[in-house]
Every structure is written in C-alpha cells, then in structure tokens.
Amino acid sequence: MPPSKTEPVLIIGAGVFGLSTAHKLATSGYTDITVLEKDDRIPSRFSGGYDLNKIIRSEYIDPFYTQHALNAIRQWQTNPLYQPYFRQVGFLNVVTGEANEVVRNALAKYNKSVAENPAFDGYLVPCPDADHIRRVAPQFTGALPGWKGYLNGLAGYAQSSNAMGACFKACEQLGVKFKLGADGDVAELLYQPGTKVCVGARTKSGAVYKASRTIIAAGGFVANVLPSIAEQVTAICWGVSHIQLTPEESEQMRGMPVTTVRDIGFFFEPDPATHKVKICYMGGGYTHTAQNNGKSIPYNSLAESAYIPAEDVKQTRRMLRMAVPHIAERPLIDTHLCWVADTDNSDYIIDFVPESDSSLVVLSGDSGHGFKMMPIFGDFVQDLLDANTQKLARWRWREVKRDAAGTGKQISWRASAIVDLDSTPRAKL
Ligand SMILES: Cc1cc2nc3c(=O)[nH]c(=O)nc-3n(C[C@H](O)[C@H](O)[C@H](O)COP(=O)(O)OP(=O)(O)OC[C@H]3O[C@@H](n4cnc5c(N)ncnc54)[C@H](O)[C@@H]3O)c2cc1C
Known part of the structure; x- marks a missing residue:
C-alpha cells in the first residue's frame, strides 16, 4: 500500500539530500514534514554542498549514473527552481x-x-x-x-549554496517546517521499546519529534545518528x-x-x-x-x-x-x-534500515558525487517509499565488512x- 501522505515525516539533515527529499515529498502532497538541521542557518555550513559551486557533469564510467546525471542536467537547465544557479x-x-x-x-x-x-x-x-x-x-x-x-x-557548475538556499525557501513556502541549531541537532533516534522500529528523534535541546517515518540525511555525520551504518560508510x-x-x-x-x-x-x-x-x-x-x-x-x-x-x-x-x-x-x-x-564502490545508499518495519530510511553514501543530483534526488526517495522496498540492488543497505586495506x-x-x-x-x- 502506498504511504499515507498525511503521516508525519521527519528528515534529519537539511543538506543536499534532505532538502531535495523535503521538496519532492512536499510537492507530491505530503502535508506534515519536519526537517531537523544542526546548523542554525540554511544553507547549512556543515553540508558538503555549502560552497560557492559544484561541478555538474555526467561523466561516469558506470552508465547507470551517467543516465541519472543527464536527467539531473536537464533539470538544472530547465527547472525554474534550479536553473538560475546553473x-x-x-x-x-x-x-x-x-x-x-x-x-x-x-x-x-x-x-x-x-x-x-x-x-x-x-x-x-x-x-x-x-x-x-x-x-x-x-x-x-x-x-x-x-x-x-x-x-x-x-556540463558546467551550479552555485551550490545559493541553490540550497532557494530549495529551502521553496520548501518553506510548501509548508515544510524547519528546526535549527540545538533544537534541530539530533542526539538520538527514538525506538519502540525492544524493537528497531523508529518513532522519531530527540535533539540536543531535549526536544522530541515523533514521526511514523524518519529519514536520515546527515551526510558525513550519518554514523553519529545511525552507528550501525559505519561498517559501510x-x-x-x-x-x-x-x-x-x-x-x-x-x-x-x-x-x-x-x-x-x-x-x-x-x-x-x-x-x-x-x-x-x-x-x-x-x-x-x-x-x-x-x-x-x-x-x-x-x-x-x-x-x-x-x-x-x-x-x-x-x-x-x-x-x-x-x-x-x-x-x-x-x-x-x-x-x-x-x-x-x-562507500567502497561509490554507490549511494537509499534504503530502509533493516528491521525498522519501513519506519527508518537512510540516504547516504553520496561518495562525493551527490550534489549534481539535487534536482532529482527526491525522486529516488519517493520511488523507495512508493515501492516500500529498494528495487535497485546497488542502492540497498549492505552488510559489507570493510577490507583491511581501507576504503x-x-x-x-x-x-x-x-x-x-x-x-x-x-x-x-
Ligand atoms: C570538496 C567537495 C567537492 C564536491 N564536489 C562535488 C561536485 O563537484 N559535484 C557533485 O555532484 N558533488 C560534489 N560533492 C559532493 C556533495 O557535496 C555531496 O554529495 C552532498 O553534499 C551530499 O549530500 P548529503 O545531504 O548526503 O550531505 P550534506 O549535504 O553534507 O548534508 C548533511 C546535513 O546533515 C546535517 N546534520 C548532520 N548531522 C546532523 C544531526 N545530528 N542532526 C541534524 N542535522 C545533522 C548537516 O548539518 C548537513 O546540513 C563534493 C563534496 C566535497 C566535500
């Protein structure tokens, strides 16, 4: 069954993946989205995208990403939200x-x-x-x-901080709520007792946010929020x-x-x-x-x-x-x-966390090539939620043990x- 669009959705991290996801879900009818961000401003200075510019190119040795990057470039060229920054x-x-x-x-x-x-x-x-x-x-x-x-x-580049700022404003106009600073800095996830079903998060200020769906988009900081991912990221x-x-x-x-x-x-x-x-x-x-x-x-x-x-x-x-x-x-x-x-092979991880009963989603493993996908990244997340499973093996949560030689x-x-x-x-x- 497709997810209810009135369910409370919590997104942890207002970086590239978090903002893109918030925007996509809000435009497709989700009515109760809250984004938690540890910085006291957006664009967040902790985000990998917080920069004057990022390369927008579709050169990939793997044609899978080439095709996605081409789709993203079309959006950078034509989508009124992103086009001014390309x-x-x-x-x-x-x-x-x-x-x-x-x-x-x-x-x-x-x-x-x-x-x-x-x-x-x-x-x-x-x-x-x-x-x-x-x-x-x-x-x-x-x-x-x-x-x-x-x-x-x-190909070319996008003014990345400016694009993130524009996406943030668009999200606010669509009714997405943002909590920043200590009120948005997640200290821990909250679970149903004795299970791995996530029911929300507690921030450093002690504020509690309940949600039926929690989406972690914390960039390089992801293992602070979800320690079990450190084996693969x-x-x-x-x-x-x-x-x-x-x-x-x-x-x-x-x-x-x-x-x-x-x-x-x-x-x-x-x-x-x-x-x-x-x-x-x-x-x-x-x-x-x-x-x-x-x-x-x-x-x-x-x-x-x-x-x-x-x-x-x-x-x-x-x-x-x-x-x-x-x-x-x-x-x-x-x-x-x-x-x-x-990640070891540069593939993203866009999946439900195992045993969470679809309550917890992780968006990670950007591997330094995620910014260009900003206009379409939210689509990847919507596909996951709609299907209630990650159909693409390469974007699944994986039980990988890192090799001794490192990443x-x-x-x-x-x-x-x-x-x-x-x-x-x-x-x-
Ligand atoms: C030097 C450099 C150059 C790059 N160049 C390119 C490029 O040219 N083209 C390209 O496509 N990509 C590029 N990238 C990659 C791109 O920046 C990342 O892929 C992208 O930022 C990943 O998005 P994200 O949402 O996963 O993480 P981020 O954008 O880093 O966002 C994570 C967010 O989570 C927040 N957060 C973390 N912990 C918490 C918490 N506990 N509670 C609340 N919020 C939290 C952070 O403050 C941050 O805002 C580059 C990256 C680097 C470092």
Missing part, C-alpha cells in the same frame, strides 16, 4: 604530463563513456595537447605541460580553498570551463558575485578517526574543519602554476575541509590512498 560553461577533463597510468586510464574511460553516448553528440571537443586546450579555455595563460583530454560542453573530506580576484581579473576569466586535472584537482571560473576562484586538491581524501570507536567522523565544530593540509596547498599551487600562473601564488583564503559519506579499493578514479588527517601536517597560511 552555468553551462563546459567541463574540461584533462591529465598533466606527469599523470600515472591509473589516472590516464581513468580519463580514457571517462572519454569513452561520453564519446559512445549519443546524448553528447556535438558537445565533445578532443583536446590532445595544450594548443587545443587553449582554444576551448583561452583564459589559461600557463604552459599546460603535457596536458591533454577533452571538453564536454554538456566512512566520513572522508577534501580541502577547499579560494583565491580572491578583482572584478576586472574575474571578468578576464569569465566563461572558463570547470577544469578537472585528474592527477591533481579542479577549479572553477571566478564566482560572478564574490570574484573568488574555488580550488580543490582531489588526492584520495582524508579521514578523521575518532579515538573512542576507531570510526571516521567529521570534526564536530566548523572551527575544527577550517583548515587544509599542507599537501593541498602544494598541489593547488602546482596546478595553478601550470594553467593560470598569474594567480598561482596569491593567498589561499576561506580554507576548509568538506565532508562526504563514502576505495574498488574505485577506478582514485589515484592515491586515503590519508588520516592526524598523520598529515596542516598548512600554515
């Missing part, structure tokens, strides 16, 4: 001359995946050397040593930094494609409002292993996440020197760690190992 500047996917074989192979697979898909006909520009890259990215003034790859014009982060340009400098770089240098990182055209260039060193990602239980969870406070490792600075400058040397030595500002919930074993794009933050020096900026 910039279709293209996605330049390249390697440097120093890239190792794993990275070069990954690029070749991405290239093949789009070249063989008719959806990209007319959008792809091969870039076999630096001269070809300069034709599609004339903003680059550097030598681009050994750079090669391709441009995909059916690890909180990992990457460092994000910015360079402040003048309005004139910003204008000179306008229209630059989002550039992913697969063996180093990625950077964006300057933000039109703030004139900041956002940069991210990709590496393998970092964990923060809690002393008490050996699980990786994000730092609890924003202040603790407000830095990047020294390696990130080194690699960021290395990448910029090759492409835009005139800004490569500028101060790196607004540095922070950005957290996600990572990332099955990920073909990951060029380097995941590093614990405690074992790597911090940047002194």
